Amino acid sequence: MPRYCNRRSRPSMMRDRLERMRIVRTGFLMAVAAMASLPALVPEASAQAAVSKAYPVKTIRMVLPFPPGGATDIMARRIGQKLSERWGQQVLIENRAGAGGNIATELVAKAAPDGYTLLFAASAQLAVNPSLYGKVPFDPVKSFAPVSLVGSVPNILVAHPSLPVRSLKEFIAFAKARPGQLNYATAGSGSTAHLSVELLKIRTGIDIVHVPYRGAAPAVSDLLGGQVPLMMVSMPSVIGHVKAGKLRAIGMTGAKRSAAAPEVATFAETLPKFESSAWYGMLAPAGTPAEIVDRLFEETAAILKMADVRETFLGQGIEIVGSTPAEFSAIIESELTKWAAVVRKSGAKVD
Numbered sequence: 001m002p003r004y005c006n007r008r009s010r011p012s013m014m015r016d017r018l019e020r021m022r023i024v025r026t027g028f029l030m031a032v033a034a035m036a037s038l039p040a041l042v043p044e045a046s047a048q049a050a051v052s053k054a055y056p057v058k059t060i061r062m063v064l065p066f067p068p069g070g071a072t073d074i075m076a077r078r079i080g081q082k083l084s085e086r087w088g089q090q091v092l093i094e095n096r097a098g099a100g101g102n103i104a105t106e107l108v109a110k111a112a113p114d115g116y117t118l119l120f121a122a123s124a125q126l127a128v129n130p131s132l133y134g135k136v137p138f139d140p141v142k143s144f145a146p147v148s149l150v151g152s153v154p155n156i157l158v159a160h161p162s163l164p165v166r167s168l169k170e171f172i173a174f175a176k177a178r179p180g181q182l183n184y185a186t187a188g189s190g191s192t193a194h195l196s197v198e199l200l201k202i203r204t205g206i207d208i209v210h211v212p213y214r215g216a217a218p219a220v221s222d223l224l225g226g227q228v229p230l231m232m233v234s235m236p237s238v239i240g241h242v243k244a245g246k247l248r249a250i251g252m253t254g255a256k257r258s259a260a261a262p263e264v265a266t267f268a269e270t271l272p273k274f275e276s277s278a279w280y281g282m283l284a285p286a287g288t289p290a291e292i293v294d295r296l297f298e299e300t301a302a303i304l305k306m307a308d309v310r311e312t313f314l315g316q317g318i319e320i321v322g323s324t325p326a327e328f329s330a331i332i333e334s335e336l337t338k339w340a341a342v343v344r345k346s347g348a349k350v351d
Contacts, residue, residue: 052289052291052292052295053291055115055291055292055295056087056089056115056116057089058089058116059089059090059091059092059116060083060089060090060091060092060115060116060117060118061091061092061094061116061117061118062076062080062091062092062093062094062118062119062120062282063094063096063104063107063108063117063118063119063120064076064093064094064095064096064104064120064121065096065097065098065100065101065102065103065104065105065119065121065122065125066095066097066101066122066215067095067097067214067215067217068095069215069216069217069237070187070215070216070217070234070236070237071122071151071153071234071235071236071237071278071280071316071318072120072121072122072280073093073095074236074312074313074316074318075120075150075151075280075313075318076093076120077093078303078309078312078313079120079150079282079300079303079309080092080093082303082306082309083299083300083303086299086302086303087299097214097215100124100125100129100132100133100188100189100190100191100350101121101122101124101125101129102125102129102133102136102137102138104119104121104125105119105121105125105126105129105136105138106136106137106138108144108283108284108285109137109138109139109143109144109285109286110138110285111285112285113145113284113285113286113287113288113289114288114292115284115288115289115292115293115296117284117285118147118282118283118284118296119144119282119283119284120150120280120281120282120283121280121281121283122191122192122278122279122280123192123278123279123280123335123339124190124191124192124278125140126140126281126283126332126335126336127140127332127335127336127338127339128190128191128192128195128339128343129190130336130340131336131339131340131343131344132189132190132343132348132349132350133190133350140332140336141329141332141333141336142286143285143286144283144284144285144286145283145284145285145286145287145288145293145325146281146283146325146328146329146332147281147282147283147284147293147296147297147300147325147328148281148282148296148297148300148301148321148322148323148324148325148328149279149280149281149321149322149323149327149328149331150280150281150282150300150304150320150321150322151279151280151304151313151318151319151320151321151322152254152277152278152279152280152318152319152321153234153235153236153277153278153279153280153317153318153319154234154235154252154253154254154258154266154276154277154278154317154319155192155193155196155232155233155234155235155252155253155276155277155278156232156233156234156235156238156239156242156249156250156251156252156253156261156264156317157171157184157197157230157231157232157249157250157251157252157253158223158230158231158232158233158238158241158242158247158248158249158250159171159229159230159231159247159248159250160223160224160226160228160229160230160247160248161245161246161247161248162226162229163229163230163248165248165250166248166250167250167251167265167270168250168251168265168267168269168270168271169270171250171251172204172206172270175204175206175207175208176204176205176206179206179207180207180208180209182208182209182229182230183208183209183210183211183228183229183230184197184208184209184210184211184228184229184230184231184232185211185212185213185219185222185223185228185230185231185232185233186210186211186212186213186219186231186232186233187212187213187214187215187216187219187233187234187237188212188213188214188215189210189212189348189349189350190348190350191278192276192277192278192339193232193233193234193278194210194212194232194348195276195339195342195343195346195348196232196253196276197210197232198342198346198348199274199276199342199346200267200271200274201346202342202345202346203271203274204271208230211228216233216234216237217237219231219233220233220237220238220241223247224241224246224247230250234278234317235252235258235260235261235316235317235318236316236317236318239260239261239316239317242261242264243261249261249263249264251264251265251266251267251269251270252264252265252266252267253266253267253274253275253276253277254266254275254277254319255268255275255277258317258319259314259317260314260315260316260317261317277319279321279331279335281323281328282296282300283328284296293325294325297324297325300322301322304320304322305322
């Protein structure tokens with residue numbers, strides 16, 4: 001009986017052995033297939049790393065959402081010049097104004113994320129326009145890889161010398177006695193200069209009329225000629241005229257007095273906690289490799305420490321910041337909330 005049972009079990013044992021061999025063979029083939037896919041991934045990652053390490057190998061385009069002149073131009077062209085010198089690659093500055101800067105901002109948001117198309121924008125595009133326009137063709141948080149907040153510039157309220165006021169306190173009293181009779185110019189609707197005045201109106205109850213221009217240069221020209229009595233504008237656009245006595249500074253909106261014009265009082269000295277500065281920074285399209293973003297930041301930070309660059313910026317009233325990409329990202333989100341409240345309370349609209 002035992003011998004009979006052993007003979008009967010041999011086919012069963014053979015089937016078990018074959019099944020185990022089949023399972024082992026299947027597992028082996030699956031492992032080989034998985035390993036075969038790795039070489040395809042490794043070269044791709046290696047190629048991307050090589051491209052990032054070699055950056056830049058061709059001309060870089062830096063897009064500005066403003067016409068030539070003003071703080072944006074000063075900062076972008078100075079940094080672009082230094083990057084060209086350090087890298088041996090040309091950095092082209094492209095001024096593309098229109099729609100409050102939305103055209104240029106959208107262009108970069110949709111550009112290839114390879115580090116060769118950059119945006120040098122202001123708080124107006126990234127923190128104000130989403131609320132002011134209601135809908136913009138980009139997401140200020142998701143569409144970009146922030147590189148660095150380069151600098152901030154206080155706005156300054158300047159008057160034609162014929163206007164009989166010399167301080168913010170005098171101006172508020174003068175305006176309250178003439179509701180709706182005073183005009184003020186800005187470089188455009190929705191700029192931080194425009195909203196700075198709207199914030200001033202909320203805080204003081206004055207009623208003055210906004211006259212938006214297409215850029216700072218034509219507005220300053222009319223102010224100098226007396227066609228408009230007042231203007232709120234970024235300091236670099238008019239500081240030379242103030243020092244020459246052609247315009248009178250009423251006050252500036254920074255948290256502290258500017259080293260470029262320490263004699264000009266801040267609004268906060270009359271209206272506690274009043275602060276409203278325009279800020280300017282460099283961004284790349286979302287998806288730009290982190291290695292490229294980091295290199296752009298490191299180079300920009302080094303440039304901002306150069307004595308000649310600091311002299312140029314500080315002499316124009318530009319406060320140098322040089323934030324990290326993470327810090328810049330947090331600032332954008334915070335400023336979006338701040339200016340959304342001002343737009344809502346003031347009822348500011350695009351003309």
